[in-house]
Amino acid sequence: MFFNLAQNYDNFEGIDEGTMAVAGASAMLFMLVYLAIVVVAIAGMWKVFSKAGQPGWASIVPIYNLYVMSQIGGKEIIWFILCFVPIVNIAAIFVLNIGIAESFGKSTGYGVGLALLPFIFYPMLGFSGAEYLADGED
Numbered sequence: 019m020f021f022n023l024a025q026n027y028d029n030f031e032g033i034d035e036g037t038m039a040v041a042g043a044s045a046m047l048f049m050l051v052y053l054a055i056v057v058v059a060i061a062g063m064w065k066v067f068s069k070a071g072q073p074g075w076a077s078i079v080p081i082y083n084l085y086v087m088s089q090i091g092g093k094e095i096i097w098f099i100l101c102f103v104p105i106v107n108i109a110a111i112f113v114l115n116i117g118i119a120e121s122f123g124k125s126t127g128y129g130v131g132l133a134l135l136p137f138i139f140y141p142m143l144g145f146s147g148a149e150y151l152a153d154g155e156d
Contacts (some may be wrong), residue, residue: 059137065144066090070121083113091117092152122148 027154051089063083070090077083086096091114115136116129122143131139 062141062144
């Protein structure tokens with residue numbers, strides 16, 4: 019009886035090999051595009067950290083990167099702690115990213131972009147000519 023059940027698992031009725039090949043190729047393409055986006059985002063954040071005089075590797079260490087972001091943005095330690103409080107963490111991330119934007123002479127809108135679309139705005143900030151201005155001074 020078990021043998022008969024096992025045989026039924028490889029019976030894909032109504033799905034031909036061409037459809038399975040297209041599904042597999044689509045999944046591979048999605049994974050490659052996702053990987054490219056992640057690599058670009060990490061490279062941009064690494065560059066931003068380096069420009070601010072912080073170690074670039076800190077951008078890929080999960081909790082430590084929030085602490086370093088609070089330092090780069092010139093924010094108090096409470097904003098780092100608030101990143102771990104549910105619901106409040108959303109506002110804290112916005113405040114940290116706005117602080118980072120202002121530390122590079124960018125606007126509040128740019129900081130909102132850093133929070134909402136980091137895979138676009140961090141590479142833009144990291145690879146642009148923007149210089150780090152300590153504590154957001156112009």
